[in-house]
Amino acid sequence: MFLKHSFWLSAIILLSLTACQPVQSPISMTKPAQIETVASELSGQYQQAADEYAQLALTNEGAEKAAYQLKAAQMYWQSGQVEQSQQQLAQIKLSLLDKSRRYDAAILGANIALFNSDGENALKALSAIQEKDLSAQNLKNVLKLKADAYTLTGNWLEKANTHLKLEKILTDPESLKNNREALWQALMQMTPQALDLFNPGYPPAEDSGWFALAYNIKAYQDNPEVLAVALEDWKRSYPNHPADPALYQKTLAAGTHIPKDIENIAVLLPNSGPFVEAAKAIKDAIIAAQYVSGSSAQLHFYDIQTDAVSGQSNVISQYDAAVANGAGVVIGPLQKSSVEILATHSDLSVPVLALNRTDDDQNYKNLYQFGLAPEDEAVAVADYAKQLGYKRSIVLAPYNDWGQRIASAFTNQWRKDGGTTLLVSNYNETENDFRDTLIPLMGLDQSEQRYKSLQGTLGRSLDFEPRRRGGVDFLFLVARPLKARQLVPQLKYHRSGQLPLLATSHVYSGQPDPQQNIDLNDLIICDIPWVFEQLAAEDPVYQALKNQSSENFASAIRLYALGADAYKLIPQLNTLSRDPTSSMEGATGTLSIDSQGHVIRKMLWAQFEQGELKLIK
Structure with missing residues (x-):
């Protein structure tokens, strides 16, 4: 009897002990697959090696297949074939890889995601790695990739914590x-x-x-x-x-040191010449903003004269006069050439908020550059298209300096964002019928050629409906209001169909007119908050200007907004100039200042519906 009970007691104890043992998962038990190294990899012929590994993957199963797929993905990456590398990596059953190869797969996945500016997927790939199990070198690699990914996602806390980890190794x-x-x-x-x-x-x-x-x-x-x-x-x-x-x-x-209780503000604007109307709108807005603020600061206006032929300007002497008269900050000048001249001043002792930009990216001490540069909007369109997940664009712009500047700014930023521009086409602003430009732009001539070729091959007539070029995600349109109202309907006539049309604010006069603007239906643009009455009505400066200004208020709304924001920026310059993450809500957008001293405007996005511009939420 004792023996019998002893047997069952021993069995129970054995079963209990067995149950307490950790059960190894299939992944942790995965053994390294034994695979061959192709000669082309050793000789640096990565494209050929990738193809050979991909072929070997087709003739193997299980862990060997997964290992060969990983090698193929790595070789495609080495050869610069990012899309093929990503496709090959996506086919791998990661649970079949041993621990070392799972690390390699995660690193490759993170690198591909970072190449595509996709911080979230980079972090997702790296989440499969247990940092505590890594060697010092591998941990460095992972942390550096994570730091880059957190930069893309804007998670500054985790980025800082990642650098603190790196500090220790x-x-x-x-x-x-x-x-x-x-x-x-x-x-x-x-x-x-x-x-x-x-x-x-x-x-x-x-x-x-x-x-x-x-x-x-x-x-x-x-x-x-x-x-x-x-x-x-x-x-x-x-x-x-x-x-x-x-x-x-x-x-x-870095940054300005403007006194909190500023007493004297100098404004440098022309009293005559080609910019006088723009200057008047800006001046009126500055005065209205100062009145609404209730500030006791005095505004002093200085006339800036620029010779149209020589480019010479009195801007430096006027700046010096303003400083001598006790100015604590300077707004202006307006003309680009004057800003460029003032930027060369040997002693900008008083901060300047210029109303235009220099062409270079140099950082000038005490010079902050604010304006309505069309190139900024082109960059914004490229960034917005990237957010929408678009990859391929075509561009339609006028054949003049203005159009080429905007188109160039867009294509440069679009390339930085990882996009591809398939075609840039130019039109003549003096024309009204753009069929000779739009037919090849939309690829309809190629469609016609394919039809004729097929008809000749078959020897009989066929039903034919021309199709626009494929593989395009959107069209970027550069145009002023009149031409935009002509081009959008003609694009639709020439088979643009559901192709998204994106543009800068220059296609819109700023004046609501549904009957006239119905030709802009479906067009998506970026624009300033003051263009939208429901938003602008909340700003007392807008209301003051609207009540006192002439009939051209709507057509000059962006210049009025520029003047209002120039004044409102003054008390914010100390903070914004030191902290790129700080911002203020303005009439021209959400405003911040970058490391070059440029005022960055984040605008709103809207779409024309039944001739009215509606905010995209």
């Missing part, structure tokens, strides 16, 4: 220096509230020190006395911190 001085600069830039993108809330520790911990230092800079940069005390306190709390003072001193040196 990097060894060479150059890598540490670059990592700390990237860490600092990520922290500078965060708000003071976020820096305080997500500080990962307490003094004197190094990670905590980074967040605390950034908090001090962001919170007190407009108050030098308080900031000096805060930095001394930080140094006492984190005595051995590795942060290089040059990092945050550079941040402090």
Whole structure:
């Protein structure tokens, strides 16, 4: 009896012990597949190697098949065939790969996603990797990819935390220096509230020190006395911190130092010449904005004269006069040539908010460039098309300097965004019938040629309906209002069909007229908030201008908005010029300032429906 009970007791104990053992998943039990290395890979012929590995994958099964597919994907990537690499990677059953190859697949997937500017999918690919199991070198690779992905997604907190992880494993001085600069830039993108809330520790911990230092800079940069005390306190709390003072001193040196209670604002605008009407609208808006604000600051206007032939301007002497008269900030000039001349001034001691841009990307101390540059809108169209997932475009623009500048700005940005421009076609603004331009643009001539060829082959007549070119995601239209109202209907007549049409605000006069603008139906454009009455009516400056201005108010609405925003930007310049993540809602869009001192405008998107411009939500 004892033996019998002993047997069952032993069995139960054995079963219990067995049940407690961890069960290995099929993935963790996967053994490395033994595959051959093709000679073409060793000789650097990656395209050929990729094709050979892809063929070997077809003749194998299971783990070997998955391993060959991965090799093919890697070789396609090496040869620059990104799309083929992505297709091959998507076919792999990852559970059949051993641990090392799953790492390689994740890294490849992340690289492809980053190549496509897709931060979310890069992070998704890397999520399959367990960081704790990685060697130091592999961990560096993963963290660097994650940092790039977080940049694309705008997750600055996770980007900063990733750089903090890298800080602990990097060894060479150059890598540490670059990592700390990237860490600092990520922290500078965060708000003071976020820096305080997500500080990962307490003094004197190094990670905590980074967040605390950034908090001090962001919170007190407009108050030098308080900031000096805060930095001394930080140094006492984190005595051995590795942060290089040059990092945050550079941040402090940037930006304006306009007094809070400014008394004298100088405005540089022409009183005559070709820009006088634009200058008048801007001047009226500045005065209205100052009146609505209730500010006691004095506005002083200086006449800027520019010789049309020589390009010489009195802008520097007028700027110097404004400074001598006590100006705390300067708005203007308006003409591009005058802005370019003022940018060469050896001593811009008082901040300038110019109303136009130079052609270069140079950063000029105390010069901030604001305007309604059409190239900015072309860039915005390219970025918007990317957000919509479009890949291939065609462009229709007038054959003149204005049209070519906008088309060039679009195609350059579209290429940076990873898009392809299949064709750029130009039209003559003096014409009214654009069939000779639109037929080849839409590929209808090729469709006709294919029909004639097929008819000749078969020897009989066929039913025929021309088709536009395929593989196009949208058309970017560059036009002024009259030509836009002619071109959109003619595009539809020439088989544009459901092809999305995108354009800048230049196609729209700004004046609501459903009967006239019905020809613009389906066209999508970017434009400023003040173009939309339901939004603009909430702005007292808009109401003041509308009530006092002449009948041309609607047609000059964008210039009025520029003047209003120029004045409203003054009290915001200190913050915006130091913090690219800060913004203000303006009449011309959501405004921020980049590292080159350019005022960036984020506009609204709208579509014409029954002749009326409707916001896209």
